[in-house]
Amino acid sequence: MQHHLCDTCGTQFALSDAPPRACPICQDDRQYVGWSGQHWTTHEALAARFKLRIGEDDGLLAFAVAGSFAIPQRVLLLPTEAGNVLWESLSLVTDEAVAALRERGGVDRIVISHPHFYSSMVQWSEALGGVPILLHHNDRAWVQRPARCIEHWQGDRLSLGAGVTLVRTGGHFPGSTALHWATGPRGGGALFVGDSPQVASNRRSVSFLYSSPNFVPLGPREVMAMRERLAGLAYDDVYGYSWGRNIIGGAQAAVEASFDRHLQIMTTV
Numbered sequence: 001m002q003h004h005l006c007d008t009c010g011t012q013f014a015l016s017d018a019p020p021r022a023c024p025i026c027q028d029d030r031q032y033v034g035w036s037g038q039h040w041t042t043h044e045a046l047a048a049r050f051k052l053r054i055g056e057d058d059g060l061l062a063f064a065v066a067g068s069f070a071i072p073q074r075v076l077l078l079p080t081e082a083g084n085v086l087w088e089s090l091s092l093v094t095d096e097a098v099a100a101l102r103e104r105g106g107v108d109r110i111v112i113s114h115p116h117f118y119s120s121m122v123q124w125s126e127a128l129g130g131v132p133i134l135l136h137h138n139d140r141a142w143v144q145r146p147a148r149c150i151e152h153w154q155g156d157r158l159s160l161g162a163g164v165t166l167v168r169t170g171g172h173f174p175g176s177t178a179l180h181w182a183t184g185p186r187g188g189g190a191l192f193v194g195d196s197p198q199v200a201s202n203r204r205s206v207s208f209l210y211s212s213p214n215f216v217p218l219g220p221r222e223v224m225a226m227r228e229r230l231a232g233l234a235y236d237d238v239y240g241y242s243w244g245r246n247i248i249g250g251a252q253a254a255v256e257a258s259f260d261r262h263l264q265i266m267t268t269v
Contacts, residue, residue, distance in 0.1 A: 003145065005046060005120070007039040008032070010070030010091035012120040013144045025115055025142060030172065030211040043092070043120065052094050058239070058246050059185040061104060063097050065090060073117050074243045076192070077101060080181055081162035083108030086128075087179060087192050088241070089121040098127050107131050111166065113194025113241070114176045115142035122147040134158075136168055136175025156229050167233070169226045171196040171208060171218050180233045186248075188236030196226060197255065199240030203247055206238065206258045220266045227259050 001015045006023040009031055013020055019040035026033045046069070053066040057074065064074035070091060078085040086107045101107055110125060110133045112118055121133050122145050130149055137152040158166040163182030170176055176196035184190030193199065197206035208223045210216040218226075238251040247254050 002042050003120075003123070004040045005042060005091055006070070007041050008034040008070060009116060010119045011115075011144050012043070012091065012118075012123065014146065025144070029214065029216075031116065032213055043123065046092050047094070050092055052090070052092055052097050053243070054097060054100055057243055058237070058248055060239075061100065062243060063090060063100075064243050065092055070119075071116055072243075073119075073194075073241050076239065077104055077107070078164075078179070078181060078185075078192070079104065080160075080164045081183070082160040082164040085160070085164065085179070086110045086124070086131075087239075088112055088117050088194070089119045089124055091119040093120055093123050093127050101128065109134055109160075111177070111179055113178065113192075114173045114196070115139050117194060117241075118143065121145075122149065125149040134166065136166075136177050138168070138170075138175030139173050140175075142173075165233070167229055169193075169196040169229055171222045171226050172198075172210060178230070180235065182234075184235065184237055186237060189234050190237040190239060191230075191233065191235045191251065191255075192239045194241050197258065199238055199245045199247060200258075201245075203245065204254055205261070206247075206255055208258075208262050217262075217266065220263055223259065223262055223266070230255075 004013050004019045009025050051066050053064045061077040062074050076087045084107050107128045133150045137154040140152050156168045165180045167178045169178050172195040179192040181190045200207050208218040210218050238247040
């Protein structure tokens with residue numbers, strides 16, 4: 001019995017004797033099946049091929065798979081006034097990474113923005129002592145390895161206390177989530193996003209996409225709803241989904257300008 005991992009998206013599945021017949025996440029039109037077909041690996045095989053990059057990303061402890069595997073997201077430890085939050089998840093869990101987290105006071109909860117980053121979330125929780133994983137209720141059908149540590153929250157906002165708020169932005173997935181930290185690591189507030197919105201490569205703007213790899217934009221209705229859900233939150237910085245893909249300073253103005261640009265383009269006939 002193995003917890004098989006999809007080689008394209010990095011999602012870990014429930015125990016089975018043989019690999020699943022297909023990966024529902026990759027078959028969905030927001031993702032894609034690898035060009036050479038569906039392939040599977042295991043955590044043990046992954047650990048034999050890769051290590052984790054551990055370092056600082058704009059003032060926060062960060063982890064990412066070193067090398068080319070699946071989606072290149074990175075994880076951040078947020079030492080907030082509401083406790084230590086592990087933002088996002090990876091397919092690979094290592095003793096070195098767990099030790100680095102424990103040196104910083106451990107992890108109180110894991111929060112993940114959307115199903116493409118669920119990866120080995122349950123294995124991370126187990127390695128950290130069974131900490132809860134917070135996922136939005138609207139995306140519960142995409143969980144491929146159910147576990148008691150997973151908690152599904154509902155609604156458009158959830159306060160974790162002391163200036164830390166989860167926001168259902170929607171768009172990319174119905175339950176796509178951003179995290180707002182009122183002070184942030186630099187004191188001016190920070191917004192942590194996955195793909196809704198997505199920090200652009202120029203690190204001066206964000207994009208609004210239904211599918212990033214398949215280049216499908218979001219329509220005006222979804223983007224206007226996202227803007228309304230983020231309204232009233234103050235922040236200087238936005239941390240994107242991968243290492244260094246952040247807007248540090250002036251981020252709120254950049255996001256608002258990006259909303260204006262996208263809506264103008266999408267509504268121009």
